[in-house]
Amino acid sequence: MAEISENIVEKILKENIKNQDTVFVFPTEIAASLWADRSIFVTDCQAVALERFLAWDKFKGEAVRSENQNKISVPSTMRQIFVSRLIEQNAEKPFFKSLISEKYSKTAESFSTWIASILPKLGMWKEYFEKNSSQKDAEDQDLLVLYEKYTEFLNKYGFFDPAWEKPPFKSNGKHYFIFFPEINSDWEEYKFILESTKEFITLVNVPDFSEKNNFNKSEVKFFNNSRVELKNIANKIFELHHQKKIDWQSMAISVPDMELYGSYIDRELELMEIPHVLRFSRPLSGTPAGNLFNQIKECVSSKNSYDSIKKLLLNDSLPWKNPELAQKLIAFGQENHCICSYVYGGEKIDVWEKSFGDAKYKDFEVENFYNSLKTYLKKFNQAKNFNSIRTSYFEFRNKFFDMENCSDSANKILGRCVSELGALIDLENQYDCTVPSPFDFFAEQLESKKYLEQASEFGVQIYEYKTAACAPFDCHLVIDSSQASLNVSYKDFSFLNENKRKKLLNRDESNVSDKFVQLYQLNSLKEPAYFTCAERTLDAYAQPVSYLKMNDLRNEKILFSENPYNLEKEWFIGSENCEFPPKITEIQSKSFKNWMNFQKIVPVLQEKAVDAVTELNSKSAGNAGENSIYVSKSLLSKFYDCPRKWLFACREMNLKEQDKAAVLLDRFAAGNLYHKILEIYLKALKNNGFHLEIEEDKLEEKYEQILENAITEAINFDGEGNEKNCFLKKELLKTTRPAIKRTILNFIKEFTKIFNNCEVDDCEGELRIQDEEFNFTFNGRIDCLLKDCENGQYYLVDFKNSDLAVPKNLYFKEEEFKTSEEGENLQSAEINKNLPLEEQNFPDFQMPAYTWLMEKQKNICIQNAAFFSINEAKVWPVFGYEMQRRANSKKEIPDCEKFKKTTEKVIEFVKNYVQRIRIGDFKLNEKVQNYEKCSACEYNSICRKTFNVGKHE
Numbered sequence: 043m044a045e046i047s048e049n050i051v052e053k054i055l056k057e058n059i060k061n062q063d064t065v066f067v068f069p070t071e072i073a074a075s076l077w078a079d080r081s082i083f084v085t086d087c088q089a090v091a092l093e094r095f096l097a098w099d100k101f102k103g104e105a106v107r108s109e110n111q112n113k114i115s116v117p118s119t120m121r122q123i124f125v126s127r128l129i130e131q132n133a134e135k136p137f138f139k140s141l142i143s144e145k146y147s148k149t150a151e152s153f154s155t156w157i158a159s160i161l162p163k164l165g166m167w168k169e170y171f172e173k174n175s176s177q178k179d180a181e182d183q184d185l186l187v188l189y190e191k192y193t194e195f196l197n198k199y200g201f202f203d204p205a206w207e208k209p210p211f212k213s214n215g216k217h218y219f220i221f222f223p224e225i226n227s228d229w230e231e232y233k234f235i236l237e238s239t240k241e242f243i244t245l246v247n248v249p250d251f252s253e254k255n256n257f258n259k260s261e262v263k264f265f266n267n268s269r270v271e272l273k274n275i276a277n278k279i280f281e282l283h284h285q286k287k288i289d290w291q292s293m294a295i296s297v298p299d300m301e302l303y304g305s306y307i308d309r310e311l312e313l314m315e316i317p318h319v320l321r322f323s324r325p326l327s328g329t330p331a332g333n334l335f336n337q338i339k340e341c342v343s344s345k346n347s348y349d350s351i352k353k354l355l356l357n358d359s360l361p362w363k364n365p366e367l368a369q370k371l372i373a374f375g376q377e378n379h380c381i382c383s384y385v386y387g388g389e390k391i392d393v394w395e396k397s398f399g400d401a402k403y404k405d406f407e408v409e410n411f412y413n414s415l416k417t418y419l420k421k422f423n424q425a426k427n428f429n430s431i432r433t434s435y436f437e438f439r440n441k442f443f444d445m446e447n448c449s450d451s452a453n454k455i456l457g458r459c460v461s462e463l464g465a466l467i468d469l470e471n472q473y474d475c476t477v478p479s480p481f482d483f484f485a486e487q488l489e490s491k492k493y494l495e496q497a498s499e500f501g502v503q504i505y506e507y508k509t510a511a512c513a514p515f516d517c518h519l520v521i522d523s524s525q526a527s528l529n530v531s532y533k534d535f536s537f538l539n540e541n542k543r544k545k546l547l548n549r550d551e552s553n554v555s556d557k558f559v560q561l562y563q564l565n566s567l568k569e570p571a572y573f574t575c576a577e578r579t580l581d582a583y584a585q586p587v588s589y590l591k592m593n594d595l596r597n598e599k600i601l602f603s604e605n606p607y608n609l610e611k612e613w614f615i616g617s618e619n620c621e622f623p624p625k626i627t628e629i630q631s632k633s634f635k636n637w638m639n640f641q642k643i644v645p646v647l648q649e650k651a652v653d654a655v656t657e658l659n660s661k662s663a664g665n666a667g668e669n670s671i672y673v674s675k676s677l678l679s680k681f682y683d684c685p686r687k688w689l690f691a692c693r694e695m696n697l698k699e700q701d702k703a704a705v706l707l708d709r710f711a712a713g714n715l716y717h718k719i720l721e722i723y724l725k726a727l728k729n730n731g732f733h734l735e736i737e738e739d740k741l742e743e744k745y746e747q748i749l750e751n752a753i754t755e756a757i758n759f760d761g762e763g764n765e766k767n768c769f770l771k772k773e774l775l776k777t778t779r780p781a782i783k784r785t786i787l788n789f790i791k792e793f794t795k796i797f798n799n800c801e802v803d804d805c806e807g808e809l810r811i812q813d814e815e816f817n818f819t820f821n822g823r824i825d826c827l828l829k830d831c832e833n834g835q836y837y838l839v840d841f842k843n844s845d846l847a848v849p850k851n852l853y854f855k856e857e858e859f860k861t862s863e864e865g866e867n868l869q870s871a872e873i874n875k876n877l878p879l880e881e882q883n884f885p886d887f888q889m890p891a892y893t894w895l896m897e898k899q900k901n902i903c904i905q906n907a908a909f910f911s912i913n914e915a916k917v918w919p920v921f922g923y924e925m926q927r928r929a930n931s932k933k934e935i936p937d938c939e940k941f942k943k944t945t946e947k948v949i950e951f952v953k954n955y956v957q958r959i960r961i962g963d964f965k966l967n968e969k970v971q972n973y974e975k976c977s978a979c980e981y982n983s984i985c986r987k988t989f990n991v992g993k994h995e
């Protein structure tokens with residue numbers, strides 16, 4: 043740990059504060075104001091003038107200022123305006139060769155921020171270039187053109203660029219103490235002037251904390267991951283406050299990436315009830331309400347794509363007048379796949395308008411809402427100047443927002459955006475300058491304007507890394523202290539490549555990373571600065587910064603023994619010698635009381651929920667009679683996969699991950715379409731009394747014609763849900779019709795060859811049986827039932843979209859049990875018989891269940907069955923000798939008699955299912971619902987099973 047006898051800032055303040063002509067300059071405003079506060083406590087002064095504590099930027103404005111009597115300093119926005127117009131001129135008649143390649147001159151708007159950032163350095167570049175460079179390349183030539191045009195612009199409007207000036211230093215009779223100047227990014231520019239005026243200036247450099255100066259390195263605690271790291275920070279602060287009696291506001295957390303870590307830190311501190319204030323300024327466009335203008339820009343530039351409209355309308359920090367209508371529009375867009383508008387055959391197609399026109403059920407309110415949204419959004423883009431944008435904004439606001447319901451924070455942000463717009467209007471009026479796309483320009487401006495929400499709360503201060511390094515705190519805590527995150531280096535002429543920079547400047551970039559680490563140690567006044575780092579950060583892997591000594595805690599088992607949540611948990615699970623914690627947080631106490639109250643209101647909650655589901659499940663069995671349980675092959679599969687999953691997915695709960703994405707064709711679209719075509723085709727054959735017939739790989743013309751009609755009908759089919767073909771989907775399917783026909787024709791030919799001379803007995807037929815004894819109703823729907831015209835045998839065929847969808851486990855392997863008398867197998871058979879059903883190697887339910895249903899309902903004995911994959915046009919026989927013969931399969935399959943064993947087993951599963959649903963038995967089985975299954979389950983975020991399994995990981 044570094045030990046400093048006395049803080050150097052404090053020492054200088056004590057020695058010089060009484061001299062009223064001394065001024066103290068700090069790198070940041072925060073450091074200046076906090077040292078001004080502290081000076082009253084560490085010196086004999088009762089009060090100090092705040093003007094004597096300056097931030098570096100303010101000092102430059104006061105003491106190192108240019109005097110350009112007849113001109114005014116160029117506003118940074120005017121630099122942007124100049125570049126926008128320059129890019130427009132370059133698009134008309136390109137003069138840049140390297141800065142903007144001629145190829146991209148027409149679409150170079152996105153270069154504007156970068157080119158504007160070069161302008162302040164251009165004066166210095168020219169000076170160095172004239173001194174040190176002998177030959178001009180294309181890039182130098184472009185920079186010279188840029189210099190000339192910018193100079194012309196400055197002269198035209200009577201501006202000067204302060205960054206180009208060589209200002210003289212004016213002491214005004216004062217003596218300046220400049221603290222830690224080397225960490226300022228522009229120090230190199232001022233170094234010469236300030237170092238040469240020693241009588242008025244004392245430069246105070248960062249003390250050297252290196253080992254040669256007898257300082258021991260401070261440590262950085264290295265954790266396994268960022269979650270543990272942040273938990274540790276919260277615990278450390280809690281401990282510093284309660285044990286070391288350090289005030290909350292005397293502690294500061296510094297964070298290199300606030301965007302990424304901000305909300306996680308917030309959560310950990312909330313949990314530990316630590317008051318805190320996030321001092322984080324972000325771009326106006328990065329705030330939820332300020333994002334409005336970017337979202338409008340995205341809508342306009344994407345011609346109202348679904349995603350852009352969705353983002354705008356779901357921005358709930360905005361006070362929408364009618365959020366329900368907005369939701370309806372989003373739902374319409376998703377249902378009708380209004381992904382994007384497009385141009386087809388020279389015609390501009392607005393997919394929303396076409397979909398409204400094509401909709402079966404009209405909702406004029408939603409349609410009108412879209413039309414007016416479109417009209418108002420367009421006005422922003424059509425605005426010819428900044429004043430028109432302001433008019434468009436207020437019209438939009440009056441139409442869609444209810445400002446009475448606007449939150450205070452959103453109101454302030456929107457107000458600030460409007461005042462930024464006002465500043466642009468002032469410039470526009472004053473200098474009569476317009477930009478090519480005023481609305482895009484304004485939206486970009488909001489990206490460069492920082493906004494710091496005024497926080498009145500009192501507590502631990504959270505800053506971006508570097509901001510508070512020079513400010514005095516009782517304890518500084520720095521998170522994510524990795525080599526990469528704490529790297530601070532400054533590059534002059536960063537717009538040039540490395541070789542050119544070195545040649546021109548004759549020096550390397552300055553790296554001040556170690557200086558910042560030292561400053562945090564120096565200004566942590568009561569407790570040593572606390573650095574932490576994690577191997578697995580929130581977005582990458584990291585290693586601790588090398589300026590500090592690593593304290594490796596990655597394998598430490600007991601990290602937070604005093605944490606009230608850990609103590610409560612240990613007590614709850616009955617760990618040895620664990621008492622209930624003497625003190626718990628208010629959050630813990632409230633949670634417990636809520637839980638207690640809930641238990642009183644609903645004492646048998648779990649049973650009631652199960653009753654409700656069972657009751658509803660019986661109701662869905664329709665007229666089947668009281669308490670009849672509804673069964674289907676997909677419900678069976680779901681239940682034996684996991685009963686809890688069944689519960690989450692059942693019709694009554696129907697829990698689904700919220701998904702507002704619109705996709706053109708979902709993953710079931712192709713399968714649904716092929717199924718529809720086959721249904722229409724096979725029904726047409728049945729209705730016309732045509733057999734399946736093919737000769738020499740060619741279908742007769744009448745079959746081809748039926749197929750053509752079936753494809754047309756299926757594409758235009760206006761079904762519901764997944765089967766619904768909206769406007770855009772139909773258009774797309776029409777364009778892919780030849781490929782669809784190829785696949786389905788290939789399939790039909792193969793299918794017809796295998797089942798040549800069979801007739802279609804049923805297609806998409808409903809099956810339904812009621813079982814009186816066990817009181818259940820089993821429903822199903824078959825794809826196709828064929829009858830052999832020669833021998834009268836039946837073939838049950840189920841279509842699958844591809845080979846991958848064909849079930850692999852088709853039979854109940856009874857043989858294993860039969861051989862039980864022969865030694866080894868006996869044991870395994872006995873064990874297996876005693877296993878609960880869900881642990882047994884159960885077969886796919888479809889073919890056995892449907893064979894059974896056919897027999898019961900239609901009194902038909904199914905002698906053969908097969909799956910048929912559409913994409914591969916391949917048959918997968920399941921049972922029946924005739925089936926094996928027709929498929930010409932070498933694989934041995936059972937006949938229908940042997941297959942009955944599998945059917946019987948499935949009936950056992952059905953009865954077990956009915957019984958368990960009736961008594962609400964949704965018990966899990968550790969062996970089936972194991973870690974592999976649960977970690978891949980879509981419900982694992984709401985199912986507590988994940989936690990239990992994770993514990994045994």
Ligand code: SF4
Nearest residue numbers: 684687976979985987
């Ligand atoms: S996480 Fe596991 S137990 Fe929970 S629903 Fe999914 S599979 Fe079932």
